[in-house]
Amino acid sequence: MRFVLAGLAAAALMTGPALATERAAVKIECTETETGLVYDCMLHLSGRKSGKPVDGATVAVKPDMPTMPGAHNIRASTATPAGTPGAYGFRMKLDMYGIWALKVTVTGPLRDIVVQKIEFRK
Numbered sequence: 391m392r393f394v395l396a397g398l399a400a401a402a403l404m405t406g407p408a409l410a411t412e413r414a415a416v417k418i419e420c421t422e423t424e425t426g427l428v429y430d431c432m433l434h435l436s437g438r439k440s441g442k443p444v445d446g447a448t449v450a451v452k453p454d455m456p457t458m459p460g461a462h463n464i465r466a467s468t469a470t471p472a473g474t475p476g477a478y479g480f481r482m483k484l485d486m487y488g489i490w491a492l493k494v495t496v497t498g499p500l501r502d503i504v505v506q507k508i509e510f511r512k
Contacts, residue, residue: 413438416494418451420482422509427485429510433469433478435496443476447498449482453490456507462486462490466495487511 415438420431433451435444449469455462462485470479484490487510494504 414496416504428483435476449478450495452493454492
């Protein structure tokens, strides 16, 4: 019995890291709407190693300004599937133009946190 439990524990340890090695690759493109500082964004999510689109994920995007950390209290936007594999859409409202760090939290078939810096200007 001890050998069976030890074998199951060893198998669990060997498979866990293999599943956890895939990281998220994120590409974000945003377009300003007619309302200033409001952006419609498209996020493309794929596996960093495999390059395959990731569907069925829960994706949250939280903007923060690196030059003014914590100064802006903007809520995270939830990205929703946009109809093509790995594509998610979201809308966000910023407080000002400049360089923003978008913290992307991914859960579901892939779990990761990715930060992408984007400059928003007039």
